[in-house]
Amino acid sequence: MKRMRQFKRKGFVEIQFNWIFILVIGGIILTFFITIADKQKTVSEVKVSAKVRSDLKTIFTGARASTGTASLVDIADKDITYSCEGFSVNDLNPVHEGISFAPGSLQGFKIMVWSKDWSMPFRVGNILMVTSPNVKYLIVGDSSLSRELNRSLPPKFIARGSSRQLLLNKETVADANTIMNEGNYRIRLIFVNRNPLGTEGLLDINTLEDTDVSALSIMGNSLDGPGELRFYQKRGQYWSTVPGSSNYLGRESLFAAVMADDYKSYNCNMQNLFQRMETVSEVYTQKAGKLQQAAQAAGDTACATQYALSLDALQSIKQHATSLATSFPEQAALIQLHQKAQELRSRNEQAQRLSCSEVY
Amino acid sequence: MPRAQLKMAETLGVIFVFLILVIFGFMFYAKFQRATFKTVLQEEQEKRSVEVAQRAFSLPELQCAANNIMIDNCIDILKLEALSRMLQADSALQLIYYDSFESSRIVVKQLYPARQEWKLYERTTNSSGSLFTPLPVSLYDPVAKRYNMGVVEVTYYP
Numbered sequence: 001m002k003r004m005r006q007f008k009r010k011g012f013v014e015i016q017f018n019w020i021f022i023l024v025i026g027g028i029i030l031t032f033f034i035t036i037a038d039k040q041k042t043v044s045e046v047k048v049s050a051k052v053r054s055d056l057k058t059i060f061t062g063a064r065a066s067t068g069t070a071s072l073v074d075i076a077d078k079d080i081t082y083s084c085e086g087f088s089v090n091d092l093n094p095v096h097e098g099i100s101f102a103p104g105s106l107q108g109f110k111i112m113v114w115s116k117d118w119s120m121p122f123r124v125g126n127i128l129m130v131t132s133p134n135v136k137y138l139i140v141g142d143s144s145l146s147r148e149l150n151r152s153l154p155p156k157f158i159a160r161g162s163s164r165q166l167l168l169n170k171e172t173v174a175d176a177n178t179i180m181n182e183g184n185y186r187i188r189l190i191f192v193n194r195n196p197l198g199t200e201g202l203l204d205i206n207t208l209e210d211t212d213v214s215a216l217s218i219m220g221n222s223l224d225g226p227g228e229l230r231f232y233q234k235r236g237q238y239w240s241t242v243p244g245s246s247n248y249l250g251r252e253s254l255f256a257a258v259m260a261d262d263y264k265s266y267n268c269n270m271q272n273l274f275q276r277m278e279t280v281s282e283v284y285t286q287k288a289g290k291l292q293q294a295a296q297a298a299g300d301t302a303c304a305t306q307y308a309l310s311l312d313a314l315q316s317i318k319q320h321a322t323s324l325a326t327s328f329p330e331q332a333a334l335i336q337l338h339q340k341a342q343e344l345r346s347r348n349e350q351a352q353r354l355s356c357s358e359v360y
Numbered sequence: 361m362p363r364a365q366l367k368m369a370e371t372l373g374v375i376f377v378f379l380i381l382v383i384f385g386f387m388f389y390a391k392f393q394r395a396t397f398k399t400v401l402q403e404e405q406e407k408r409s410v411e412v413a414q415r416a417f418s419l420p421e422l423q424c425a426a427n428n429i430m431i432d433n434c435i436d437i438l439k440l441e442a443l444s445r446m447l448q449a450d451s452a453l454q455l456i457y458y459d460s461f462e463s464s465r466i467v468v469k470q471l472y473p474a475r476q477e478w479k480l481y482e483r484t485t486n487s488s489g490s491l492f493t494p495l496p497v498s499l500y501d502p503v504a505k506r507y508n509m510g511v512v513e514v515t516y517y518p
Contacts (some may be wrong), residue, residue: 357503
């Protein structure tokens, strides 16, 4: 009996030990695989982000090379944030591809990429405008300028195979009363020659976060400018004026202000654009100088005079561009730059009439 | 050897073999992943090399223009000379162009009628390999009002 009890106790201990052993080893194996799965998840997330980043770089390089085109690009649904440093996906280095303008956040499986050249009067560079079809652009009012703005922006839909897809989610509304929230993650209102103040409480967009509703007020006589821009941000039930207004010169810079929902990123990119203009105008200054020397050497006084006048205009343009590269949106310099650009344009046309080589 | 000890040794053996199999599995997986990564990296580098060449061709400070209408695959010699001089003289400007050209060497060669060469940009790294992309181009001489034949050679250092 005693031996039997001893055997029973021994068996009981052995079974218990087995269970503990299984639990410990099982736990170790489980932890091992959970760690591996977790690591793989992180790696795969970084891989997707890196792929999106690389795709963005390729898309933007291609778009920059082909100006005037708006296209719809498929992309992995990753939240892409935008600032003056460029487009960021997760914590990866931002993609900075030339001069670009975009809302602070891009969401969804598609992005619209629109490239326009900015000329003053010579081409300074292609500016890239990027947005999501899930961002709603509402042009408030029915003036000729607002209609022209609507016409000048890319079309609402684009044909893709046999179907048509949303390219730029834009709409013209007569007044702010009719604005509805249709489930877009961001809404941008554009007011032409009026401000949004007084439309508080009329907007059916109060469910959206303050950062997701912004407004732009365009004050100018033409889309080509120069004109004034005022940026507004929703603050609860009210519009709050973002400190400091800005300016536009050339319709491309106005389109850029429509796309950029933050005045800081708009001003910063415009400064980068003027920095580029400084370099490009120096290239043209040197070219005009060489053309003038060659015309003088050939005894062609008519062309030499045109080149000398172009050179003066180019030097002034360069001076204003240098100043605007840090002082934008300084209005006086913009107006003077615009005047000098028009002067250079007429000199170039005159050179063309005289069968001289064009400066630009 | 008592039965319990024998059982224990058997269990440990099974775990040991299992762990060896898992380790081998991971080693193979890692090797396969490394090979895939190498291919992806190479593809990425080739893509970036072409992108650098594409950017060089789309710069308005180099492209030929007729009344501000850009001509594709054409470089204005006077603009090229000016930008090349500016880039050689100003290291701050080189840094600005690093965004477009990264670590690369861009040389424009005129092949006809006379042989001539302009070094536009150079920023090399210590990397062992490089990718070479030659692209044919028209070179416009605004003084002589003539188009010459040339090639843009982009050497990209990954």
